Amino acid sequence: MASAEVLVVVHTTVYGQRLRDVHALLEADLRVRIRFTVAPHTFNRGATAHVRRLGGAVLPWKEAVRRSFDLVLAAGSQGLERLHGPTVRLPHGVGHIKLSPTGVGARRTVAGLGPEYVIWNGRLVPAAYALAHRDDRTELGRGCPEALPIAEVVGDADHDRIAAALPSRERYRASLGLRPGERLVLVCSTWGSGSLFTRLDTVLPRLAAELPRRGHHAALLVHPNVSAAHGPRAVRARATAAARGAVSVLGPEKDWRPLLVAADFVIGDHGSVTLYGTMTGAPVLLAAHPHRDINPRSPGAQLAHTAPALSTSQPLTAQLAHAAAQYRRKDYAAIAARISSEPGRFDRRMRRLLYRVLGLDEPAHPPAPPVLPLPAPLWPTPDDDRVGAPSAAAATRAVSGASRDL
Template sequence: MVVHSVVYGQRLRDAHALLDADPRVRVRFTVAPHTFNRGAAEHVRRLGGTVLPWAEAVRERFDLVLAAGSQGLEQVHGPMVRLPHGARHIKLSPTGVGAGRTVSGLGPEYFVWQGRLVPVAYALAHEDDRTELGRGCPEALPIAEVVGDGCYDRIAAALPHRERYRAALGVRPEERLVLVCSTWGSGALFTRFDTVLPRLAAELPRRGHRVVLLVHPNVSAAHGARPLRSWVTTATGGAVTVLGPQEDWRPLLVAADAVIGDHGSVTLYGTMTEAPILLAEYPHHAVNPHSPGALLARTAPALDLVRPLSVQLDDAARQYRRTDYAAIAARISSEPGRFDLRMRRLLHRVLGLDESVPAPGPNLLPLPAPLWPRRRRERLRHAADPAVAGPRRR
């Protein structure tokens, strides 16, 4: 398993669970050269894997190479299966001009090296991706296989247990959990944190609201997780909690009452929930116009920094129509609930193994560690509210 970055490693975890359950398969990891691979080795260790140095990995031959990125893969020996590293293919490639721009992840630069296809299979989430692949890299169509989306299936399975995830996080039933999520690069919500986050801290009542910030791990890889957390804490007076780049964001999305996002994958996955979505940033020129992300941009209200944010969240909740967002969510995966089955079949076929070993059970999202422990919150509330605390002892 080739882990280019924390994001790519997160994307591989569902496939890793399918392989790890088969005693005939020995899984090894390596971290490929990548601009944003800071934290990738730590992510592998959190999965319980050992890291094979890249210099050694490119000298060996493997029965299967699994990756969610493309950089450097031409140096690795063995039949390769590629996965997308996000929900569908929302962004346009930064290269090219106008109609000549390909969809990010579906152009020849992601598949072809010196005239040959590097992967033997590319696992797509939706049938519509075949059309995009045909536009961007038609020579890769024979290796395309629609398997569905592992994140989609995990989130869908967790939604009926939403209250358990909220309780595990420390969210009270009467509290509203607002998830602020940003992708990376120009046009991301990250570029407007200095205006959006202080407004949220100032305008949303502390009592009754919990705000969590989820930032694309590439931002932490480039700037450092600690400086980002320090800046957010200072700018918001501690009103916004930052989720670490290594943590699983999916339970937060399941638990959220509202989402403020941009053109990243997490915002798109938010259409699976019943949380109203506000788009704080959306660079239409950089978004694949045929993607469900573009449809989301035409459906969700845009955040207006002139109007009070609490009013906009209330308006978004009143105007929310579940059928509109369910139609967008349906375009994330054309094989809902079947990722494990189809992906396992693909991996075993490439490995040359039968499926006689029982498949692992449903891989449910684990309950998260509390972000707001109840006891600590009660101490803080008592200390801050004299009416609750009562007279101090001498």
């Protein structure tokens, strides 16, 4: 029986998270041996811990660049030209929202889709570039037409797992510790100078002061690159102080997808998590959106024209109620449809691509259905009979008029 050795390249925690549902497609095949390595990157703090949590065999980078592999999996580009073996590259975010920091004006390419991400000394580094949407392929043609022959649209793993989890939303809410009628406000930030993280000192105190404590919870998700730059302890300390303990702060190792499935409102920016929020039925408020750094053709730009902007002068609860009243499912569904043009088909299409590159026959059974694991409790579930426990009706009234339009 033929066998193959696969190297999973983890540049950062985020890149590792993007690859988790990809290498899982190979793990049950006894013909395939999977190894991990942590590649050089400015934000690779935490990447080694991510690999250790996976429990896989780890190769030091210095050894990885000396060996040959039958397949290399990566969601970043740095250092890939030094590896030996056909590489399948994936995007490390959704929607290709951001413009590249290199270039000026109209010459700025879309991050991940310019020649600097796939070409090294005149040669294409990846053997295949797995994209989520046919629009991404069109964008690649604008920025790096030389890469079109290796581009393949396979869909998006996170999209499929969130979509599969939404019908069981109440199970995810209960697993987190949310009671019927309680509201979850999810605050999510990407990284960089235009992110919501740079405004935490104005957003989080408002949640602490204005969001009713009874019947409401708030949680904060910060891009792991922020923790890599400042340290997770410092990020947690800053957020906890700003929110005066009223907001649960999720560490960079936590799976953000169950929180998004459970959320009743999303306060976000131009990051991937906010964009995935368009799938869920939760009204979105944008607390930050650096228009000059956003691809104007992206679904992120479309979201900025659809979702209301968080105001510093109006009461927070009134803005949440207004966002719920103005929410139109079809408008957000049109944005969500731009995340993946192969909804529900990522595992099947991605596995077919991987085995083609490996040169192995694909297993004679379909991939398992995409399942999003239930999360660990984030809030302790109180005794329903305790004195003073808020009723579902009281929790619903706490944000006047705030209703979900599913």
